[in-house]
């Protein structure tokens with residue numbers, strides 16, 4: 506093994522086509538990270554259409570790799586290893602990425618490493634902040650929602666997760682049913698600033714059940730019923746009703762995530778930090794609540810920069826490096842896996858949202 510390794514990461518498991526170049530020498534340096542989103546392609550359908558996503562990935566992967574290599578100031582000949590998301594995700598997209606990576610690895614004669622997308626998210630605090638094991642990670646996005654205790658690059662214990670919708674998905678659906686634009690998260694957060702979080706007593710699902718599992722689908726339905734009630738009573742929605750509904754919904758998500766985080770941290774005295782990742786981590790109200798929970802437990806709270814929290818290939822390059830360092834090498838028989846739970850001992854989570862399998 507050379508002292509200096511330049512790794513190309515490739516990600517295409519959902520609706521972002523991404524490539525990144527990471528250099529590891531004494532430390533790790535992210536040389537480039539490019540992402541091409543597909544929101545516009547799926548907008549009209551109210552969710553990601555797997556076939557459209559797969560085609561777009563197949564068309565854009567070459568371009569993203571070229572851009573990542575250019576922006577890193579290297580040539581393909583200087584790439585020492587290829588790390589690629591091999592699951593979980595929408596199978597057509599994962600296949601596009603895996604095939605592209607195999608072609609590159611074979612053509613360049615360099616090792617190939619298949620990476621679990623969720624491991625990419627979960628290991629990001631090590632790339633951004635050099636965090637040591639063990640730590641607690643909360644993944645919250647449009648497609649994921651789970652608590653993971655991370656003990657090593659391939660040692661994950663899932664403490665709980667959503668049994669239906671992911672929180673971002675619920676934010677998006679709430680925005681839609683209030684006639685607000687997509688993606689819903691930032692818009693609902695903005696509207697909630699003018700709203701009364703106590704006006705509508707929405708449910709806090711699964712708080713009455715032990716453990717860290719969560720549910721957000723009933724909460725979204727409760728918002729729908731409240732909206733319909735208001736429309737029946739007053740003939741429509743006022744601006745203030747929308748703001749109050751957004752604030753009440755956000756408060757319910759906050760309470761659920763905070764209480765479940767408290768439970769996930771309980772009894773764990775050896776953690777180096779409580780980290781959060783995923784698009785929903787951008788929400789200031791939720792973040793503040795999670796930060797309070799971490800500080801009450803006496804651990805630092807960490808949220809990587811947003812562009813490394815949402816889907817990207819830098820996290821795949823990093824997770825690939827951790828796996829490579831541990832000796833992992835994949836061959837041309839590397840499979841694309843639609844489902845791939847990080848924690849091999851926990852049963853698969855049920856439910857799959859707009860962004861496919863949550864594993």
Ligand code: KG4
Nearest residue numbers: 646647648673688690691783784785788815
């Ligand atoms: O991680 P991400 O970019 O993609 C995946 O889902 O994989 O997360 C996107 C999700 C969307 O559902 C979006 O509405 C949500 O994150 N989101 C937010 C906020 N910003 C983005 N949810 C709540 N508050 C926000 N400020």
Ligand code: ZN
Nearest residue numbers: 626646649816
């Ligand atoms: Zn993701």
